[in-house]
Amino acid sequence: MDRLAAEQQDEDDPASGTDAEEGLDADGRPEPPLRGDEAATLDGFLAFLRATVLVKTAGLTDEQGARPVLGTLTTVTGLLRHLADVERYWFRAVVGGVPESEVGYRWMDVSENPDRDAEFRLEDGASVEEARTDYREACEGSLAQRAQRDLHEEVRGTGEPRTLRWVLTHMIEETARHVGHLDVLTELIDGRTGE
Structure with missing residues (x-):
């Protein structure tokens, strides 16, 4: 053969x-x-990356999740919080057309004068597992919004109209970029490496 x-x-x-x-x-x-066809390929890569976020962050203590090892506010817990609210923004506000006040952001500051780093400012005792659970829940909400729409469909939730295809492609880029950050953070925190 x-x-x-x-x-x-x-x-x-x-x-x-x-x-x-x-x-x-x-x-x-x-x-x-x-x-797969285009939709299955886009959905498949985004699912893989979402799962990678959870694989990369599994087993960390709250202290490890909150440890700033890059000299910035960037931490594992902060990235999980950021990714959860990014899911909410793109799939609830943009794709679902839910008004900003009803999106249910958990970590981002969407006030009139927002703190752009709010999700990265961790309170004492911030739980990495709570952030992982919240990320999982946000992704489940995104999947529910995605299931109702076609790739070619225009979504107009905030700003200029765009296709769902554009949103999925952007979310692959966004999630992959932060998986790269998680690679660096977790290697510096506990030495773990891997895809």
Whole structure:
């Protein structure tokens, strides 16, 4: 059997552990489809990145989650809070058209004169697990909004109209950028590395 045929057989065999349509990787993250259409590919990569956020932050203590190791306000807990409210903004306010006052931001300051770093200003005893749970819940809300719409649909929640495709692509970029930050933070905190 040639290499390509063997790879295709493995991809189609759920027992092989490489079924990209339904499989999970060694860390339990959903694999993006290798031969999916545009929507499945975008959704798959965003799901993988969201799961990576949770994998990267698993097992940290509250002290580790709040530790500023870069000389800035950036911490693991702060990034989790930021990502949770970014999910709320893009999927509730922009995609869902929910008024800003009803979006339910948990960490961001959306007052008239906002503190742009509010989600990164941690109170004493800030819980990394609480931030992880909140991120999971925000992502579930995003999935509910996403399920109701087509990629080509224009969304007009705030600012200029754009397609859902644009929002998904932006969220892949946003989440991937912060996964990179989490890579650096967790390696400096406890030495962990990995994809």
